[in-house]
Amino acid sequence: MIDFHCHVDLYPNPREIARECRERKLRVLSVTTTPSAWDGTSALGGGTMITALGLHPQLAHERKGELPLFDRILPGSAYVGEVGLDGGPEFKAHWQDQVDVFRHVLNACNEAGGRVMSIHSRRASTPVLDLLELYPGSGTPILHWFTGTVRELDRAISLGCWFSVGPAMLRSKRGKDLVMRMPQERVLTESDGPFVQQGGRTILPWEVDVAVDAIAECWGCDLGVMDQILSNNLNMLLSEGQQ
Template sequence: MNLIDTHFHLDFYRDHKYWYDYINQNRQYTLCVTNTPGVYYSCKRIYSETKYLKFALGFNPKSIVSEKFDKRLFNHLIGEAKYIGEVGLDFTGNLKERREEQLQCFDYICSSINENQVLSVHSKNAEKAVCDILKKHKVKKTILHWYSGNLETLKELIEYGYYFSINTSMLQSIKGQKILKSIPQNRLLIESDGPFTKVNNQKYNPSKLQEVYSQIGAFLESPEINKLVWQNFKDLITQGKN
């Protein structure tokens, strides 16, 4: 089974061309999320999407402190995007001051997508609000990226049918481990969130993806983690198809 990375930031690597080629040569299915519509637009102009590498149209809630959500560009691009991300809410630190602006932005994004688009969602200290907006707009094909909220909201998200992308950094805390154990294995996906995670104390790059799978598989006592993730991702993207 080919490896799948459902949340990766190609544009944050200085040697992005090298890793673009590496991902394709090694046939690692990779979803490259972006933090603004402008970054998505630039990535699509620089690189062709391939069988193995796709770009997601995003607006990371953290970006709201440095630039306004470009609704016009987002609207122009959303029709071509199969994947939407990184999007969501973040109510940590000074981002709490932009709570209402974030809520309006995420609500607009969720109201704009179609039933075939897949979301990768950020939800720091805002899990319940994220859940409520997703349910309000009946968004189905959703991956909760690096979930770190409470177990009660986690249960609600699971009941609604959502998936969860997990990484090795979640293994480093008791809370993270508890979350991993609480997610049904048929809802698990693997992410790197590269370059914002480490594997064996080294900054992640795509050559370390198999090690991510191995470490998470060992923790979950799932020797066929590659096969499990492959099937889960297939189930996600074919939701609603006869």
């Protein structure tokens, strides 16, 4: 199984979660929300878990002073996330800080030769795509929990974006319709734990199996084929991260 967007360090018991992921041989992209969280989160990794360097858009106005730290760590991280933009009304006052931080991140990734990036685009799909278009050398963008329009999805596909899809996204008809339009060779599963509820409690990383089942149903394929598609996609993406 694959969980390509999970905040392992933000669970109440991160060491236990990390150990369970390794025991289950779950392939995890453990994203961070601030550069200062990098050291502690990296210490949880190893084995089947990769740590990504991030600066979450909802924290951009508070943590933009950590960009120099981001730049210092970046050469040692092939994966970046969670980064991006959030267009929610509660973050409108900090929009310019978000844009400045995301632009800095993309430029840094571009200068570093490109990175695999897990990107937040809630209510901000078009501005995210606009900036990705300005920095085509920034790497491979993976739009986590994409909620844009069909037109924005088509644009994202044309720009080479990938998508990570979790159980929460697949609970709505709109989410399923978007997944049905996504290129099968550019989709991975995610939990976005611990920020998602599953069965009335915090989702666990290995509960991405719910998403695997739902995507297979959307695409009309059996679980064996679905597992092979996801495995092939992950191997392709990991090879890009090693370049």
